[in-house]
Amino acid sequence: MWYKTAMMVALATICTGCMTVEDRRAADEAECRSYGFVGNDAFAECLQRIELARRADLRSACAFDPWDRPVIYPPVIIRPRPCFEDW
Numbered sequence: 001m002w003y004k005t006a007m008m009v010a011l012a013t014i015c016t017g018c019m020t021v022e023d024r025r026a027a028d029e030a031e032c033r034s035y036g037f038v039g040n041d042a043f044a045e046c047l048q049r050i051e052l053a054r055r056a057d058l059r060s061a062c063a064f065d066p067w068d069r070p071v072i073y074p075p076v077i078i079r080p081r082p083c084f085e086d087w
Contacts, residue, residue: 019027032046 028047028050031050032043035046037043037046
């Protein structure tokens, strides 16, 4: 399970490295304009929601808990003790 998280973090790091901040902002603005928001409070709220969603995705991808795994205990072998009455 940890390898999936590591792959997501690596992929997110690689993909965010491909776009500059200006490119990302332009893409976000284009997305909000495609919804019909243009230069008003709804436009600003749209940009904010996109950024909050992006941050939440990164937080969830980085949330790795090393203790969140199944615990496998080795078997415990109990040998019968010899009965002293038979000696």
